[in-house]
Amino acid sequence: MKRSHLQKFPDDNGYFGKFGGAYIPDLLQKEFEKIAKTYEKLRYSHEFLSELKRIRKHYQGRPTPVYHAKRLSDALDGAQIYLKREDLNHMGAHKLNHCIAEALLAKNLGKKKLIAETGAGQHGVALATAAAFLGLECEIHMGEVDIKKEHPNVVRMKILGAEVVPATHGLKTLKEAVDSAFESYVKQLDTALYAIGSVVGPHPFPMMVRDFQSVVGFEAKEQFLEMVGFLPDSVVACVGGGSNAMGIFSGFIDDEVDLWAVEPLGKGAKLGEHAATLSYGEEGVIHGFNSYLLKDETGEPAPVHSIASGLDYPGVGPEHAYLKDIGRLQTAAITDDETIDAFYALSQYEGIIPALESAHAVAYAMKLAKEMKKGTILVNLSGRGDKDIDYVVETFGIKNITL
Ligand SMILES: Cc1ncc(COP(=O)(O)O)c(C=O)c1O
The missing domain is CATH 3.40.50.1100 (Rossmann fold)
Known part of the structure; x- marks a missing residue:
């Protein structure tokens, strides 16, 4: 078998x-x-x-829903975007x-x-x-x-x-x-x-954290099939260490579905200005495991930057590294500025304020929707943005977005 x-x-x-x-x-x-x-x-x-x-x-509020972001999708005039609402978990994240x-x-x-x-x-x-x-x-x-x-x-x-x-x-x-x-x-x-x-x-x-998070993917697959009748073309998730991404990918990994790992490109592709480990890292050991790693000139973990504190890590989960190497996973990288635009776009087109981490995934899904023109994209909306509102408004001011 x-x-x-x-x-x-x-x-x-x-x-x-x-x-x-x-x-x-x-x-x-x-x-x-x-x-x-x-x-x-x-x-x-x-x-x-x-x-x-x-x-x-009974305590956490699962299953979290899958939601069709219709206003956002219509405004982008491309593929239809769906959100797995992990932001609705008790305490606001996966x-x-x-x-x-x-x-x-x-x-x-x-x-x-x-x-x-x-x-x-x-x-x-x-x-x-x-x-x-x-x-x-x-x-x-x-x-x-x-x-x-x-x-x-x-x-x-x-x-x-x-x-x-x-x-x-x-x-x-x-x-x-x-x-x-x-x-x-x-x-x-x-x-x-x-x-x-x-x-x-x-x-x-x-392995343990993946198994515990796999509930996200298993639920989402069943919910999406029930809502839409077939599987999504693409599943998109932000990657810091990679737990929310492995969670949702677990439901689709053996299916013909594109898996997108979205990393933080921060201020740009120069070492020290981002934390896009799968995109720019090389093999190395950090915190007790072998994976991709952003290294400085001495081979030590390099300084990293992202607007999203939860993505700000020079390593990445080993399963992501493996899936990238065998070609099962595709990577994308989103800048701080693109993240802020997506943060405001989801807020103003859907009434959902996302965590800055999750806004990376939303930003890439918005790009991909336009590129794909038709079809469906499922995004893991890993958390809500209450924690980020003061920082965003103090740093970037209020932005009004028209797509
Ligand atoms: C809402 C949210 N999404 C994503 C992440 C990134 O972690 P991971 O890649 O393990 O999902 C974090 C980390 O703090 C987070 O708070």
Whole structure:
């Protein structure tokens, strides 16, 4: 019998082709083996899967709808754009899909505390939510720059009872937050789980987070078929680490559907001005896994920039790297300015204010719709933009968009 992509990958050692693995110090080896073993049991446990299903339905608000963005599509006069509304998840982003599951895993492992990094603050808020829901402590590491930029999410994390630890070295953004969280985690291995916020990090996290996010793609496929009668021509998602993208791609990966990974081109293609890792990176190890990486002249992770704090990372999930190499995934890159235009376009044509991360996917879908002229595009609208409104208006002012 033919096995699906999700059944085939990763292999037993956590590899997607040559990407992935677990490049970790001896000190962490046993702990990650324990996590992998426990997850292997849970992923086939009826009790675990039913509990997750129950929480998703009654607490999180799943299934989230698929919505036809008709006014926007009509204005573009091209392919029809549909949105998978992950912004309607409790707390406003797809991140809760994996956070609830990671918190359940922590309980199974007998842990008392969740530790994680956050960029835009959405993973931090979602994890603090999951911790409150399941009675766990929560410690979130966040770059000082992002703490200022994403202030509303910092307040939300604190209200939810989490401790927010500033990362004060380097560029003080997402990469530094991961460094800081790992450093704290190794001192608390007995009592804490590092609940990684995307399909990155050492095995088994890229697989686990993908599996927890795959609900997005499975739901979307069924909903789209019911609404439209056939599959979308293209599925589009923004990629930071890649969790929302792997989530929606999971539903379509074995089908004849184009998959588009949209990366942040920031201010332009010069190293340091973007975070488009799949487009411009080369093979390298970061934070315990092998993937594409933006490197500086010494081979270290390069400084990166994006208007969207959640996309501001020099690495990318290993499954994305593999899918790009085998030609299953296409990449696109969207600038900060194009993102702001899409942010306002979706707000003014559909009454939906998207997260800046998600606005990258919307911006590319708008371009693609015009290019395709007809057909259908499904976009993963990974989160809502409440966290970004003050920053956008203070930095760019109010823009009125006419398409
Ligand atoms: C709304 C939203 N979308 C996308 C991302 C990017 O993460 P990922 O690529 O793992 O989906 C983030 C990260 O914070 C986010 O908050």
